[in-house]
């Protein structure tokens with residue numbers, strides 16, 4: 315059974331007013347335990363509207379969201395409990411830190427869930443801090459004394475500490491330098507692997523998606539236009555370009571090598587794949603030319 319799924323999900327902002335906007339239409343997809351799905355689409359394609367439905371922040375205009383097979387709006391009074399099963403890390407989550415210390419900020423989620431065993435909370439806080447690479451001594455600092463990257467980690471750790479079945483991250487690496495970006499992405503990957511959490515990652519950065527996602531969901535004008543294995547999606551570079559999306563730089567290089575007559579084999583979309591494919595050809599001394 316899927317951990318999370320949507321069935322014919324549609325949402326309209328301000329229906330029946332001059333601001334009426336159909337933001338998402340007829341979205342049907344399912345994610346299994348341990349899936350890592352990248353969500354891409356140009357600005358305004360409906361990504362944020364979709365993910366806000368998955369933890370019950372928005373209520374569908376029509377259609378359903380199911381978590382472990384149960385419609386989350388079956389009992390609207392229990393919608394709060396969905397937010398602990400489906401953790402959502404917003405864009406620029408560090409803007410929502412408010413406690414006196416990083417420790418208290420990370421502990422806020424588990425406490426809010428109703429956990430009142432201090433040892434259990436402490437265990438979760440320290441484990442989550444470890445996952446995002448926050449050093450012990452930073453935990454007693456005010457979040458405002460931390461660097462931008464450290465604040466981001468505190469915010470992500472706060473959601474991880476709830477140990478949700480589904481972790482959704484909306485542009486978790488936006489605004490970070492390349493080193494900070496790589497570190498956070500790697501930590502999310504390690505977390506996912508160790509806990510077999512289902513992860514949905516919204517990103518503009520195709521390199522991040524290529525490195526992490528097993529499947530990619532592509533949105534355009536509020537609809538799903540592709541949902542497939544990452545390699546399949548990036549092999550449709552022309553279609554992606556036609557809806558204003560890029561492909562990873564490595565994929566672009568492979569495509570232009572092929573156009574120039576080099577037999578470089580199937581598309582690569584990460585640097586590691588490109589290296590593995592090109593190395594034998596280079597060793598043969600340029601016999602890659604078709």
Ligand code: ADP
Nearest residue numbers: 327335337355356357358359360361362363364
């Ligand atoms: P994305 O996350 O892909 O940038 P959004 O889900 O934010 O897309 O937006 C989808 C569409 O819904 C856009 O046309 C956007 O302008 C519109 N929209 C988003 N939020 C609101 C809102 N609060 N009120 C009205 N329209 C909105």
